[in-house]
Amino acid sequence: MSVFLKLFLIFCISGSSFSLDRDDFYQDPSATTLAAVSDDGSASGLSLPLTITNIKGLPNDSVLAEAAIRPGLLSLSPPTYNIGLQRRPTFTTFYGRSTLKISENVSLRNRALNDIKAKFPALNKDTIYPTHLLLFEVDNLFPHVGTIVAGTIAQLVLATNGRYTFGIVLIVRVYFDSLSYTGSYNDDYSQLLVEYPFAANGGYLSSSAATESNVDTPGKYIIDFNDALPPPPVCQCKKRLEALACHTMKQMSGNIPSFCSQYM
Incomplete structure (x- = not known):
């Protein structure tokens, strides 16, 4: 057997161990940028183009209409609903960059629908079809530890039509140091992270998050943020x-x- 054939077979057999890269992110050059912050910056009072309801963990009459971001954390409000890619204690300075964009690109929305259906095939695609994508990305995010290190690179896509909302998380690389994080489940930064399938103990990104998955694609996770899912199609x-x-x-x-x- 030739060396090339052996390498090809190894690649096919062990392909599930390969993680994503930046090219796998949802990318829309025409997307509207709501905010971009660097090195522990923050942005608040960002108005969303639609209101989002039916969110798990919120009262029935609550709607999400505004956004705020800081490194590693996206907050939708009112009321505040924290969705992070990497949580941190309040006293830690962060380096890196976080951006929040909104896209209505049709091909990206179709891609999002296909990703959601891969996890929830029984749902009616017409009912859950997203009208907007919130693209939250962290780029080389790491806590200040006295030296420059390779930080977390990941993207959270919130695919929503206002009534039904799903998260698509794509993880390229994880900065992992348990000494940099608290273990509490009830502080401001871990309100929702404990429900993430890629979260480690205490809510921060697991060191293996870039190679594991809940849809059989290393580094990809599909999350149901809905208080109630639509009934199956009749x-x-x-x-x-x-x-x-x-x-x-x-x-x-x-x-x-x-x-x-x-x-x-």
């Missing part, structure tokens, strides 16, 4: 058969049962 087979039978009877004899009037 099969219309019976009505279609009835309509076909009615039209057939009309063509053959001209006489049709009374219930056929709804199809004529």
Whole structure:
């Protein structure tokens, strides 16, 4: 067996161990940038183009209409709903860059739908089809530890139509140092992270998050943020058969049962 064939087989067999890269991120050059912050900066009072309801963990009458970002954390409000890619204690200075953009790109929205359906195939695609994508990205994010290190590179895509919202997380690299994080579940930075399938103990990104997955693609995770999912689509087979039978009877004899009037 040739060396190239051996390498090809190794690649195919062990392909699941390869992680994502930046090219796998959702990218839209025409997306609207709401904010970009660097080195422990923050941005608040960012207005969203739609209100988001039906969010897990919020009262039924609550809506998300504004956003704020700081390194590693996206907050949607009111009320504050924290969604992070890497949490930190309040006393830690962070280096790196975080950006928040909004996209309505059709091809990206279709891609998001396909990603969601990979995790939730039974959902009605017309019901959950996103109208907007919130693109939250952290670039080389790491806490100040006295030296320059390779930081976290990841993207969170919130795909929403206002009623149904899903998260698509793409992780290229994780900065992991348990000494840099607290272990509390009830501080401001871990409100929602504990529900993430890629979160380690205490809510921060797991060191293996770039190679694991909940949809069989290393580094990719699909998250359900909904308080309630839509019911599965109802099969219309019976009505279609009835309509076909009615039209057939009309063509053959001209006489049709009374219930056929709804199809004529």
